[in-house]
Amino acid sequence: MDTQELKRKARDIRADIIRMLYKAQSGHPGGSLSCVEILLALYYNVANVDPKNPQMEDRDRIVLSKGHACPALYAVLAHKGFFPREDLWKLRQIDSHLQGHPDSRKTPGVDVNTGSLGQGVSVAVGIAVAAKYLKKDYRVYAIIGDGECQEGLVWEAAMASAHYKLDNLTVILDHNRLQIDGSNDEVMSIGDIVAKFEAFGFDCQKVDGHDIDAITAALNKKVSGKPKFICCETFKGKGISFMEDQFGWHGKAPNEMEYLDAMKELGVETNE
Numbered sequence: 712m713d714t715q716e717l718k719r720k721a722r723d724i725r726a727d728i729i730r731m732l733y734k735a736q737s738g739h740p741g742g743s744l745s746c747v748e749i750l751l752a753l754y755y756n757v758a759n760v761d762p763k764n765p766q767m768e769d770r771d772r773i774v775l776s777k778g779h780a781c782p783a784l785y786a787v788l789a790h791k792g793f794f795p796r797e798d799l800w801k802l803r804q805i806d807s808h809l810q811g812h813p814d815s816r817k818t819p820g821v822d823v824n825t826g827s828l829g830q831g832v833s834v835a836v837g838i839a840v841a842a843k844y845l846k847k848d849y850r851v852y853a854i855i856g857d858g859e860c861q862e863g864l865v866w867e868a869a870m871a872s873a874h875y876k877l878d879n880l881t882v883i884l885d886h887n888r889l890q891i892d893g894s895n896d897e898v899m900s901i902g903d904i905v906a907k908f909e910a911f912g913f914d915c916q917k918v919d920g921h922d923i924d925a926i927t928a929a930l931n932k933k934v935s936g937k938p939k940f941i942c943c944e945t946f947k948g949k950g951i952s953f954m955e956d957q958f959g960w961h962g963k964a965p966n967e968m969e970y971l972d973a974m975k976e977l978g979v980e981t982n983e
Contacts, residue, residue, distance in 0.1 A: 712755050717923050720755070720790065721747050725950045726979040727786040727799055733970040735803040738811065741947040741960040742856060743783040745887040745920070749943055750787045752926035753852055762792035765819040771849050772838050774823045776831025777856035777885060778812040779962070785809050785818070793820035828856070829864030832882060836868045839880040839938075852930075854883045858890030860901045866911070872938040873912030881930060881939040882913070885920065887947040889958040905942050913940040920945035951976055 712720070724747050732738040754760065758771040775784050782802065789796040794808070801807035808817040812826035823838075825831035835853035842849055859865060872880055884904065892898050901907075909915045914934040918925040920943025929941045947961070948954030951973045965973060974981050 714924055717751055717755060721751055721923070722950070722977055722979070724751070724783065724786045724790065726974060726977045727789070727796070728782045729951070729965060729970060729973045729977070730981075731782050731786070731799050731802040732964045733967075734800050736964045737803050738782055738964055739779040739962045740782075740951075740954060740965070741889065741958070741962075742777060742780040742885065742887065744949045744951065744954065745945040745947050746777070746780050746783050746854060746885045746943075747787075747949070748921045748923050749854060749883055749885060749926060749945075750783055752923050752930060754787050754791050756923070756927040757930045758852065759849065760791075760820070762788075762820070765793060769847060769849050772822045772835070772851045774825065774831045774835040774838070774851070774853045775813055776825055776835070776853050777828065777859055778825030778831060780854075780856075780885070781809075781811070781813045784813060784821070788818070788820040791820070794818070828859040829862030829868075831855070832859075833864050833868045835880060835882075836871050836875075836877065839872070839877040840875055842879055843875070843877070849879070851877075851880045852883060853880070854885060856890070857884060857886050857888060857895050857901055857904070858898070860884070860904060861895075861899045869908060869911040869913070869938075876936050877938045878934050878936055881941065882908070883930075883941045884943060885945050886942050887920075887945045887956075889947045889956070889961070891958070891961045893958050905940070908940040908942075913938050915940045915942070917942040917944065919943075921949060
């Protein structure tokens with residue numbers, strides 16, 4: 712799929728996120744919209760995954776450590792063919808396999824249960840260590856949030872990653888600078904996050920987190936003997952003007968008027 716097709720796919724994914732959350736009247740739009748291009752670069756350009764065989768032994772493992780952004784993950788998995796797109800409209804419903812945070816026991820394509828921030832990246836480190844021990848070639852990708860970087864678990868994971876020379880691990884930061892209660896700087900500054908990961912022993916890059924080609928190039932960079940960190944500069948609520956860069960949309964579903972306005976901005980027709 713070429714760059715222009717993926718840009719159109721990003722629009723469709725954002726529309727599905729908005730529709731999911733509107734129908735559920737629950738969920739997290741801001742951080743879901745900010746990581747769309749990251750997920751598209753992974754699933755369409757880089758990662759070795761097979762929708763027809765989700766448990767393929769040598770598949771790459773993708774861990775959405777910022778699990779509240781799972782509407783974006785679910786939409787990408789559906790478009791990739793892991794399960795029917797119609798399942799998306801049952802987000803957070805009883806008996807749905809699409810819950811408010813990822814569940815590997817229920818959802819095809821989900822490798823790790825996440826939600827409690829900091830734990831996903833820690834599990835990703837363990838998976839990468841296991842791959843080294845078992846002499847497997849699969850890669851591990853962990854997507855974290857910037858508010859999540861206030862968790863001590865993230866830094867224990869970073870220290871272990873460098874110690875074990877996990878060059879099969881890539882940590883990707885969705886750096887939208889906002890969290891549930893405000894900006895990172897107001898709540899608890901994470902400072903120069905790239906310099907911090909460099910100090911922990913990572914190979915670090917910074918890219919435009921809404922540029923799929925730039926993300927793909929960073930993901931494909933060959934690194935030996937150390938883990939990789941990619942800081943993706945993004946905007947919370949990307950693609951919807953009244954949601955962009957607004958922390959109030961961290962965990963609020965759109966009402967009917969907001970839903971219709973958002974879909975109109977995206978250029979997507981609705982039947983509601």
